Amino acid sequence: MDRLRQLRLAKDAMDRDWADPELDVEGVASYAGYSRYHFVRAFKAAYGQTPGQYLTHRRIERAGEMLRSADLSVTEICHLVVAVFAPPAMTAARLLHWSTWRRRHQATARRSHYQRRSADGPAG
Structure with missing residues (x-):
């Protein structure tokens, strides 16, 4: 499987599982068949940002979509986004x-x- 296709599969996995608090670079890298550090370098070379930056942008975009379309208050959406970004502690x-x-x-x-x-x- 070529490199770009593997990176696309990993990017698709991040798009699909963006709300999973257990989603981490290590898991996505192994899904794509890379070590963590090689995956970060290859992803940044292909997409111009690290996987962490990409995932952060996707989560913020989804929060914006929830603000526009969901029947939730801003506070509820903030709690959801913070819970996704940060470990419970x-x-x-x-x-x-x-x-x-x-x-x-x-x-x-x-x-x-x-x-x-x-x-x-x-x-x-």
Whole structure:
């Protein structure tokens, strides 16, 4: 079986099983007939991103689809996405500290806004 076909099979498996919290690079690599490290290098060479990055993007896309079409609240979808992204031990910590991330993100955005304004010159 040629290399690209094996990678396509692995990519299809990630697309099919994106919500499985047990899905990991090791399992997908063995499904495609690669070692973990060779699979990551070959996947990145073929698709321009690592399998982990690809899977993260797919999960975010699916969350967006759920927001548009499912009869779930944003909070419920966030819980589903966090549960898929994180092991159970980390899930509670992530949910408890989202506000800390938000404060940091807003502070960074404010700083960059004021830095751009000061670089443009004094307001007149």
